[in-house]
Amino acid sequence: MGRMKIRRAADRGLADHGWLKSFHTFSFADYNDPAHMGFRALRVINDDRVAAGKGFGTHGHRDMEILSYVLEGALEHKDSMGTGSVIKPGDVQRMSAGTGVSHSEKNASTSEPVHFLQIWIVPEARNIAPGYEQKAFSDEDKRGKLRLVASRDGREGSITVHQDVSVYAGLLDEGERASFVVNAGRGAWVHVASGAIELAGTRLVSGDAVAIEDEGTYVLAGKERGEVLVFDLA
Numbered sequence: 001m002g003r004m005k006i007r008r009a010a011d012r013g014l015a016d017h018g019w020l021k022s023f024h025t026f027s028f029a030d031y032n033d034p035a036h037m038g039f040r041a042l043r044v045i046n047d048d049r050v051a052a053g054k055g056f057g058t059h060g061h062r063d064m065e066i067l068s069y070v071l072e073g074a075l076e077h078k079d080s081m082g083t084g085s086v087i088k089p090g091d092v093q094r095m096s097a098g099t100g101v102s103h104s105e106k107n108a109s110t111s112e113p114v115h116f117l118q119i120w121i122v123p124e125a126r127n128i129a130p131g132y133e134q135k136a137f138s139d140e141d142k143r144g145k146l147r148l149v150a151s152r153d154g155r156e157g158s159i160t161v162h163q164d165v166s167v168y169a170g171l172l173d174e175g176e177r178a179s180f181v182v183n184a185g186r187g188a189w190v191h192v193a194s195g196a197i198e199l200a201g202t203r204l205v206s207g208d209a210v211a212i213e214d215e216g217t218y219v220l221a222g223k224e225r226g227e228v229l230v231f232d233l234a
Contacts, residue, residue, distance in 0.1 A: 003214050004200060007036070009192075009207025012047075019054035023047040025191070025209055039189045039211055040233035041163050044120035047207055049113055050075075055106020061097035065121040065161050067150060068093040068105070069169070069229070071194055073114030079103035083132045087116070091136050092149045092169075094159045098128040117193060117229070123162040133159045142169050144176040146220075146230055164234035172197055172222025179219045180230050188212040189231040190220070197226035
Protein backbone atom coordinates (compact mmCIF):
# COMPACT_ATOMS: atom_id res chain seq x y z
CA MET A 1 0.00 0.00 0.00
CA GLY A 2 1.57 3.27 -1.09
CA ARG A 3 1.37 6.74 0.31
CA MET A 4 -1.88 8.67 -0.02
CA LYS A 5 -2.37 12.42 -0.05
CA ILE A 6 -5.80 13.28 1.28
CA ARG A 7 -7.82 16.31 0.15
CA ARG A 8 -10.66 16.83 2.61
CA ALA A 9 -14.02 18.19 1.48
CA ALA A 10 -13.95 20.97 4.08
CA ASP A 11 -10.64 22.31 2.73
CA ARG A 12 -11.99 22.93 -0.78
CA GLY A 13 -12.73 26.32 -2.24
CA LEU A 14 -16.35 27.49 -2.10
CA ALA A 15 -18.22 29.84 -4.39
CA ASP A 16 -21.73 30.60 -3.10
CA HIS A 17 -23.70 32.62 -5.65
CA GLY A 18 -27.07 31.94 -4.05
CA TRP A 19 -28.50 30.09 -7.07
CA LEU A 20 -25.24 28.11 -7.32
CA LYS A 21 -23.18 26.57 -4.54
CA SER A 22 -19.91 25.21 -5.95
CA PHE A 23 -17.11 23.46 -4.08
CA HIS A 24 -13.80 23.50 -5.96
CA THR A 25 -11.39 20.59 -5.39
CA PHE A 26 -8.80 22.47 -7.48
CA SER A 27 -8.21 26.15 -8.21
CA PHE A 28 -11.04 27.61 -10.29
CA ALA A 29 -12.26 31.12 -11.11
CA ASP A 30 -11.77 33.29 -8.00
CA TYR A 31 -10.48 30.39 -5.90
CA ASN A 32 -6.72 30.23 -6.30
CA ASP A 33 -4.65 27.73 -4.34
CA PRO A 34 -1.17 27.12 -5.80
CA ALA A 35 -0.97 23.81 -3.89
CA HIS A 36 -4.12 22.52 -5.65
CA MET A 37 -3.90 23.33 -9.35
CA GLY A 38 -4.97 19.89 -10.57
CA PHE A 39 -3.60 16.36 -10.60
CA ARG A 40 -1.80 15.25 -13.76
CA ALA A 41 -4.30 15.86 -16.61
CA LEU A 42 -7.21 16.29 -14.16
CA ARG A 43 -7.71 20.04 -13.86
CA VAL A 44 -11.14 20.68 -12.29
CA ILE A 45 -13.65 18.88 -10.09
CA ASN A 46 -16.48 21.24 -9.18
CA ASP A 47 -19.16 19.86 -6.87
CA ASP A 48 -22.13 21.97 -7.97
CA ARG A 49 -25.63 22.43 -6.60
CA VAL A 50 -27.92 24.54 -8.76
CA ALA A 51 -31.23 25.90 -7.48
CA ALA A 52 -34.51 25.02 -9.20
CA GLY A 53 -35.00 26.84 -12.51
CA LYS A 54 -31.52 28.40 -12.44
CA GLY A 55 -28.38 27.68 -14.44
CA PHE A 56 -25.24 28.75 -16.28
CA GLY A 57 -25.90 31.07 -19.23
CA THR A 58 -24.26 30.47 -22.60
CA HIS A 59 -20.47 30.68 -22.30
CA GLY A 60 -17.48 29.42 -24.24
CA HIS A 61 -14.64 26.96 -23.73
CA ARG A 62 -11.56 25.91 -25.67
CA ASP A 63 -9.16 22.96 -25.48
CA MET A 64 -10.77 21.12 -22.57
CA GLU A 65 -12.55 17.79 -22.08
CA ILE A 66 -15.56 18.55 -19.88
CA LEU A 67 -17.34 15.68 -18.13
CA SER A 68 -20.66 16.08 -16.31
CA TYR A 69 -21.74 13.47 -13.75
CA VAL A 70 -25.19 14.02 -12.22
CA LEU A 71 -25.83 12.79 -8.68
CA GLU A 72 -29.35 14.13 -8.04
CA GLY A 73 -31.93 15.93 -10.13
CA ALA A 74 -31.62 16.68 -13.84
CA LEU A 75 -29.37 19.01 -15.81
CA GLU A 76 -30.44 20.51 -19.15
CA HIS A 77 -27.64 20.95 -21.69
CA LYS A 78 -27.58 23.01 -24.89
CA ASP A 79 -24.55 23.80 -27.04
CA SER A 80 -23.38 25.42 -30.26
CA MET A 81 -23.03 22.00 -31.92
CA GLY A 82 -26.82 21.68 -31.85
CA THR A 83 -26.89 19.22 -28.97
CA GLY A 84 -29.76 19.43 -26.54
CA SER A 85 -30.18 16.87 -23.77
CA VAL A 86 -31.16 16.31 -20.17
CA ILE A 87 -28.55 14.60 -18.01
CA LYS A 88 -29.88 12.50 -15.14
CA PRO A 89 -28.24 10.41 -12.39
CA GLY A 90 -26.22 7.62 -13.99
CA ASP A 91 -25.55 9.66 -17.13
CA VAL A 92 -22.00 10.67 -18.03
CA GLN A 93 -21.61 13.43 -20.59
CA ARG A 94 -18.40 14.42 -22.38
CA MET A 95 -18.06 17.65 -24.30
CA SER A 96 -14.79 18.27 -26.12
CA ALA A 97 -14.35 22.03 -26.42
CA GLY A 98 -11.38 21.76 -28.82
CA THR A 99 -11.28 24.68 -31.25
CA GLY A 100 -14.17 26.30 -29.41
CA VAL A 101 -17.69 25.58 -28.25
CA SER A 102 -20.33 27.52 -26.35
CA HIS A 103 -22.92 25.91 -24.13
CA SER A 104 -25.42 26.49 -21.35
CA GLU A 105 -26.38 24.24 -18.45
CA LYS A 106 -29.47 24.74 -16.34
CA ASN A 107 -31.51 22.92 -13.79
CA ALA A 108 -34.22 21.11 -15.76
CA SER A 109 -36.58 21.25 -12.77
CA THR A 110 -38.53 24.25 -11.51
CA SER A 111 -38.91 22.70 -8.06
CA GLU A 112 -35.94 20.43 -7.24
CA PRO A 113 -32.23 21.32 -6.98
CA VAL A 114 -29.69 19.53 -9.17
CA HIS A 115 -26.40 18.19 -7.79
CA PHE A 116 -23.65 17.30 -10.23
CA LEU A 117 -19.90 17.08 -10.67
CA GLN A 118 -18.28 19.10 -13.43
CA ILE A 119 -14.90 17.60 -14.30
CA TRP A 120 -12.31 19.12 -16.62
CA ILE A 121 -9.51 17.05 -18.16
CA VAL A 122 -6.76 18.67 -20.21
CA PRO A 123 -6.78 17.04 -23.68
CA GLU A 124 -3.65 15.47 -25.17
CA ALA A 125 -3.85 17.77 -28.21
CA ARG A 126 -5.00 21.31 -28.83
CA ASN A 127 -7.46 22.43 -31.51
CA ILE A 128 -9.32 19.13 -31.89
CA ALA A 129 -12.78 19.26 -33.46
CA PRO A 130 -15.51 19.91 -30.88
CA GLY A 131 -17.46 16.80 -29.95
CA TYR A 132 -20.17 15.50 -27.66
CA GLU A 133 -21.07 12.13 -26.19
CA GLN A 134 -23.45 10.95 -23.49
CA LYS A 135 -24.10 7.48 -22.07
CA ALA A 136 -26.09 6.08 -19.17
CA PHE A 137 -24.65 3.68 -16.60
CA SER A 138 -27.22 2.04 -14.33
CA ASP A 139 -26.80 1.58 -10.59
CA GLU A 140 -26.68 -2.15 -11.30
CA ASP A 141 -23.65 -1.53 -13.58
CA LYS A 142 -21.78 0.09 -10.68
CA ARG A 143 -23.10 -1.83 -7.66
CA GLY A 144 -20.29 -3.41 -5.66
CA LYS A 145 -17.65 -2.72 -8.31
CA LEU A 146 -15.82 -0.08 -10.29
CA ARG A 147 -17.37 0.38 -13.74
CA LEU A 148 -15.34 2.00 -16.51
CA VAL A 149 -17.33 5.07 -17.63
CA ALA A 150 -14.75 7.06 -19.62
CA SER A 151 -11.52 6.13 -21.40
CA ARG A 152 -9.26 7.12 -24.26
CA ASP A 153 -10.38 4.22 -26.45
CA GLY A 154 -14.05 3.96 -25.45
CA ARG A 155 -13.63 0.33 -24.42
CA GLU A 156 -16.31 -1.61 -22.56
CA GLY A 157 -18.98 0.84 -23.67
CA SER A 158 -17.39 3.81 -21.92
CA ILE A 159 -17.44 7.33 -23.34
CA THR A 160 -14.26 8.50 -25.05
CA VAL A 161 -11.91 11.18 -23.72
CA HIS A 162 -9.04 12.72 -25.69
CA GLN A 163 -6.46 11.92 -23.01
CA ASP A 164 -4.72 8.87 -21.54
CA VAL A 165 -7.16 8.51 -18.67
CA SER A 166 -9.60 5.88 -17.43
CA VAL A 167 -12.48 6.96 -15.20
CA TYR A 168 -14.34 4.42 -13.06
CA ALA A 169 -17.55 4.85 -11.05
CA GLY A 170 -18.65 2.60 -8.21
CA LEU A 171 -21.52 2.24 -5.75
CA LEU A 172 -20.39 0.49 -2.59
CA ASP A 173 -22.74 -0.43 0.22
CA GLU A 174 -21.60 -1.51 3.68
CA GLY A 175 -19.48 -4.66 3.32
CA GLU A 176 -18.92 -4.30 -0.41
CA ARG A 177 -15.36 -3.96 -1.69
CA ALA A 178 -13.75 -3.01 -4.99
CA SER A 179 -10.08 -2.77 -5.85
CA PHE A 180 -8.06 -0.84 -8.39
CA VAL A 181 -4.42 -0.99 -9.44
CA VAL A 182 -2.00 1.91 -9.82
CA ASN A 183 0.71 0.95 -12.27
CA ALA A 184 4.25 2.33 -12.31
CA GLY A 185 4.43 5.88 -13.59
CA ARG A 186 0.68 6.47 -13.30
CA GLY A 187 -1.43 8.17 -10.68
CA ALA A 188 -4.93 7.72 -9.28
CA TRP A 189 -7.31 10.35 -7.99
CA VAL A 190 -10.16 8.97 -5.86
CA HIS A 191 -13.15 11.29 -5.36
CA VAL A 192 -16.05 10.41 -3.06
CA ALA A 193 -19.18 11.70 -4.79
CA SER A 194 -21.63 10.84 -1.99
CA GLY A 195 -21.93 8.74 1.15
CA ALA A 196 -18.77 7.32 2.68
CA ILE A 197 -16.08 4.75 1.89
CA GLU A 198 -12.90 3.50 3.49
CA LEU A 199 -9.53 3.32 1.75
CA ALA A 200 -6.54 1.78 3.51
CA GLY A 201 -8.25 2.23 6.87
CA THR A 202 -9.01 5.90 6.20
CA ARG A 203 -12.64 6.99 6.25
CA LEU A 204 -13.57 9.26 3.35
CA VAL A 205 -16.89 11.10 3.10
CA SER A 206 -18.68 13.00 0.35
CA GLY A 207 -16.34 15.54 -1.24
CA ASP A 208 -13.16 13.98 0.15
CA ALA A 209 -10.48 12.91 -2.30
CA VAL A 210 -7.16 11.06 -2.32
CA ALA A 211 -4.15 11.34 -4.63
CA ILE A 212 -2.07 8.17 -5.06
CA GLU A 213 1.18 7.98 -7.01
CA ASP A 214 2.69 4.80 -5.59
CA GLU A 215 2.09 1.63 -7.57
CA GLY A 216 0.08 -1.12 -5.96
CA THR A 217 -3.39 -2.53 -5.45
CA TYR A 218 -5.83 -0.45 -3.43
CA VAL A 219 -9.11 -1.60 -1.90
CA LEU A 220 -12.20 0.57 -1.44
CA ALA A 221 -14.66 -0.59 1.21
CA GLY A 222 -18.26 0.63 1.26
CA LYS A 223 -19.53 2.38 4.37
CA GLU A 224 -22.67 4.50 3.95
CA ARG A 225 -23.90 3.92 0.39
CA GLY A 226 -20.67 5.33 -0.95
CA GLU A 227 -20.49 6.57 -4.54
CA VAL A 228 -16.96 7.00 -5.79
CA LEU A 229 -15.07 8.05 -8.90
CA VAL A 230 -11.54 6.76 -9.59
CA PHE A 231 -9.36 8.47 -12.20
CA ASP A 232 -6.38 6.50 -13.54
CA LEU A 233 -4.07 9.08 -15.16
CA ALA A 234 -0.82 9.04 -17.12
